[in-house]
Amino acid sequence: MERxxxxxxxxxxxxxxxxxxxRLLHEGNEVVCLDxxxxxxxxxxxxxxxxxxxxxxxxxxxxxxxxxxxxIYNLACPASPVHYQYNAIKTIKTSVQGTIHMLGMAKRVxxxxxxxxxxxxYGDPKIHPQPEDYWGHVNPVGVRSCYDEGKRCAExxxxxxHRQNNVKIKIxxxxxxxxxxxxxxxGRVVSNFIVQALQNKDLTIYGDGEQSRSFQFVDDLLxxxxxxxxxxxxxxxxxxLGNPVEFTIRELAxxxxxxxxxxxxxxxLPLPQDDPVQRQPDISLAxxxxxxxxxxxxxxxxxxxxISYFRNLLDK
Ligand code: NAD
Ligand code: UDP
Numbered sequence: 001m002e003r004x005x006x007x008x009x010x011x012x013x014x015x016x017x018x019x020x021x022x023r024l025l026h027e028g029n030e031v032v033c034l035d036x037x038x039x040x041x042x043x044x045x046x047x048x049x050x051x052x053x054x055x056x057x058x059x060x061x062x063x064x065x066x067x068x069x070x071x072i073y074n075l076a077c078p079a080s081p082v083h084y085q086y087n088a089i090k091t092i093k094t095s096v097q098g099t100i101h102m103l104g105m106a107k108r109v110x111x112x113x114x115x116x117x118x119x120x121x122y123g124d125p126k127i128h129p130q131p132e133d134y135w136g137h138v139n140p141v142g143v144r145s146c147y148d149e150g151k152r153c154a155e156x157x158x159x160x161x162h163r164q165n166n167v168k169i170k171i172x173x174x175x176x177x178x179x180x181x182x183x184x185x186x187g188r189v190v191s192n193f194i195v196q197a198l199q200n201k202d203l204t205i206y207g208d209g210e211q212s213r214s215f216q217f218v219d220d221l222l223x224x225x226x227x228x229x230x231x232x233x234x235x236x237x238x239x240x241l242g243n244p245v246e247f248t249i250r251e252l253a254x255x256x257x258x259x260x261x262x263x264x265x266x267x268x269l270p271l272p273q274d275d276p277v278q279r280q281p282d283i284s285l286a287x288x289x290x291x292x293x294x295x296x297x298x299x300x301x302x303x304x305x306x307i308s309y310f311r312n313l314l315d316k
Contacts, residue, residue, distance in 0.1 A: 014039055019179070039183060039186060081144065113168070121238075125276065143273050143274065206268075211248065242295075
């Protein structure tokens with residue numbers, strides 16, 4: 001009989017991490033959730049606390065941490081531009097120093113480690129859609145660099161620990177992901193627009209709204225995570241995980257206004273520095289190595305669930 005796996009999820013009290021902890025527990029694993037609560041919250045995992053297979057640790061991955069684990073999902077890092085720019089030095093330390101700590105641990109205990117990388121490694125891409133072998137177009141000295149370059153360096157570290165120390169690594173490049181438990185104040189476009197629409201406040205489009213993004217519902221991402229972790233040790237990634245259906249920000253605003261029946265108006269505010277013009281994942285590699293993985297949840301269906309989450313939250 002196979003032994004129960006112990007799985008460490010760093011950033012486990014965050015938006016994606018909390019859904020991942022839930023899913024891993026549901027699949028019969030022991031889960032250790034580690035978080036410093038910078039952008040995450042105990043509220044996101046409070047419903048798991050009585051589960052005997054769940055353990056919660058307050059810890060910052062920029063400090064070393066030791067535990068025996070079979071698998072590590074390294075998600076700890078603020079993800080929204082507002083939060084990662086709040087303390088840029090801490091953000092890059094989390095991606096670099098924190099990832100070194102997690103890779104060091106993976107090496108010692110021979111754990112497999114999945115690194116939550118990002119479409120931001122492509123920067124403001126000049127190739128569209130973005131395949132994994134595109135090296136990107138990233139500003140190394142801009143306000144987004146603490147996040148983008150931190151995540152790029154984390155990928156480098158993963159590959160070097162793999163080549164030098166045979167650490168089993170899995171790099172996934174996550175494209176814009178949304179769903180329940182996003183922080184209503186973290187400034188990302190989906191949560192901003194829904195919260196603004198539900199409160200009949202102006203929807204803030206940055207720039208002319210013609211920039212595009214491809215939005216993936218969190219459950220589709222988790223399916224990709226689990227399949228990637230289960231791949232053969234020879235498969236390291238990086239692999240893109242995202243929904244290739246692309247929308248302009250203006251289209252997203254109109255959709256959310258229609259779905260919420262909101263009376264909000266749209267206002268245009270200045271575009272933040274280095275805001276990528278377009279972004280769409282090429283997911284052919286994911287389909288090939290992850291048994292035909294492909295996102296199943298369309299934007300409207302995912303938005304329905306997310307709107308209903310925020311409606312409940314704001315009614316409280
Ligand atoms: P989130 O901010 O909700 O979650 C990040 C979690 O990491 C939070 O709980 C936070 O408190 C924790 N954290 C931050 N710094 C830490 C540290 N030094 N030590 C311990 N914990 C720390 O964001 P999310 O959307 O759930 O993102 C999770 C991961 O996925 C991040 O690594 C992010 O870069 C990556 N990602 C997310 C998206 C997306 O669209 N949501 C896209 C690309 C990549
Ligand atoms: N955006 C916007 N209004 C908002 C928040 C974001 O128009 O209230 C835009 C932002 O400028 C970007 C896109 O929406 O072009 C996605 O922003 P988000 O912060 O969600 O993700 P990222 O830029 O990291 O892809």
